Amino acid sequence: MYAATRTLARPQAFRTFASPALNRFKHTLPSLPYAYNALEPHISEEIMTLHHTKHxxxxxxxxxxxxxxxxxxxxSLADAKKRISLQSALKFNGGGHINHSLFWKNLAPASSGGGDISKAPTLKQAIEKDFGSVEAFQKALNTKTAAIQGSGWGWLGYNKETGKLEIVTTANQDPLLSHTPILGIDIWEHAFYLQYKNVKPDYLNAIWNVLNFEEAESRFIEAKA
Structure with a gap:
């Protein structure tokens, strides 16, 4: 989708797992649709590299x-107990995989349309209807996301029961299950600290410049169908 520059989006070392046992399972690290440095200056190459290849x-x-x-x-009952004990690991790691797989598609270089809400006319109209204006929506999402204690995610979700867009937050790596995710913002420190230190508002203001509204538009249209 986007031309890679300077840094490959996915090194060969991350294409497969070393353990044959793990190869039974199909979860793999997805490639990024842009280079690690493509979101600069809003999100640094160092952050993107570590966030993707490590976290x-x-x-x-x-x-x-x-x-x-x-x-x-x-x-056996003993196995049932072990099965229960694995639920937290499945939820945490499974949520982390789901959330980040969505997050990478949620971003796009500013040079390729990132941050341009005009690419999402249907979504823009719905945002204006449900929040009053795009500016009011951005402020509300930033405020609620910045207020998360510890680590988590801020979401724009579509509520199929009400037919409305709503702002939702989830803790840790919990995936958004109550709504269809349209946009998601990672507020874990690994997503911003190397560049923005402890100033969450600066990160939240910057990320709007690289949000992929074209992708968000597709998710919204699909959610409403």
């Missing part, structure tokens, strides 16, 4: 390991 890879590895352990369990 997301860790969630993929953890999910495969948890699923492998789960698959080996039998029907």
């Amino acid at each position: 997301h890879q860790t969630y993929v590895n953890g999910l495969n390991t948890a699923e492998e352990s789960y698959a080996k369990l039998g029907d």
